[in-house]
Every structure is written in C-alpha cells, then in structure tokens.
Amino acid sequence: MTFELGVDVSKWQTPEKVDWRKLRDAAGVRYMFGRYAYGNLIDATFWKHGWRAMQAGGIRTGAYQYLVPTQDALQQATLALSIASHLSIPFVVDIEARGLTAKHIDTWMEAFVRANMPFIIYTSHSAWRACYGVGPHKWMHIPLWIANYTTASKPMLADGWDKYAYWQYSQNGRLQGYDGAIDLNRRLVDA
Secondary structure, three states, rough: OEEEEEEOOOOOOOHHOOOOHHHHHHHOOOEEEEEEEEEEEEEEEEHHOOOHHHHHOOOOOEEEOOOOOOHHHHHHHHHHHHHHHHOOOEEEEEEEOOOHHHHHHHHHHHHHHHHOEEEEEEEOOHHHHHHOOOOOOOOOOOEEEEEEEOOOOOOOOOOOOOOOEEEEEEEEEEEEOEEEEEEEEEEOOOO
C-alpha cells in the first residue's frame, strides 16, 4: 500500500506558525483539511488567512464542517456548499458530535447529493455508531475519512465501509513546518 501524508488544522493550531511550503517540501505533506465551520459559524482561525494562501503553498486544500445537532442541518449544508466548489478535495462533513442523529446526517448529505457536489465523511467507529447506528447504511459508497489513533497497520473502520480514503492516525504529530502538535493523516493511494 502507498500513502500520501496530510494534515488537518482547526482552532487547536496557530495559523501564523504554519509554513505551508516547508510542510510540503521538508515534511512531505501533500494535502490539508482546514475546519471551515463549526455548525453555522465560519471558523475564522484559518479561513480568515485565506484558503488561497494554503493552496499557494502547493498543498491540495480541503475543508470540513463540524456538524452540530442543535442547528438546522440544511442551513449547515448550505454554508458548506458555499465553498465546496472552490476546493481541490471534496468537502468533508465531520460526524462526531453527541446528539447527532441519522436524520441530521441524512439532511446534510442529501443537500450535497441534490447539488451534485461530492463529499467525504469524517468519523470514528464509535462516533458513527452513536450518531447513525450499527450495520450497513445508504452512505457506504461515500469516501470515508476515519479517525483512529493507533499504531496498528490499519484503522478500525466505521460500520458499512470496507476501506478508507483518508485515515487520521495521530492528533499529536510533529512536522517541519509547524511548531506544535498537528493532526496527521494518510491518504490511501492506489498503486
């Protein structure tokens, strides 16, 4: 199996400390995901500095939205759709908040399907079960970005998937180009 290294960033990192070119050239980072929104609130931590600056660093750029159960899922999807077509990686819906239900998740995803816009699902094995349920489901064909912090050679997948597209394997990574902890990801590259 061949992998590409990527990072994801949110309020836990400091934008001024990120050297995107150094992450690309010295650390080998090939893509990044930045948190675009927490529910209906745009996360200005990284996006105020401009996603174009991240792309200028030569790294493919994606974004994600933390889906919030206490806010209207369709409104959240509409906000996500406002930037989705400007990214080099499909937009990601982050499914991990306590209280999310299959109805919330279906509403968000169906908005993207109606807009004919591809997307990725970020979740963990336990979060998916808590939010959506156990067993097969209608979203198994959507690419999975799985969160599973382990030293094992492969992650524990969420119910319904037999492979992943991205794997967040560490939340405490250290790389040249960022002075601090950063989330590390692997993208499975077909050989």
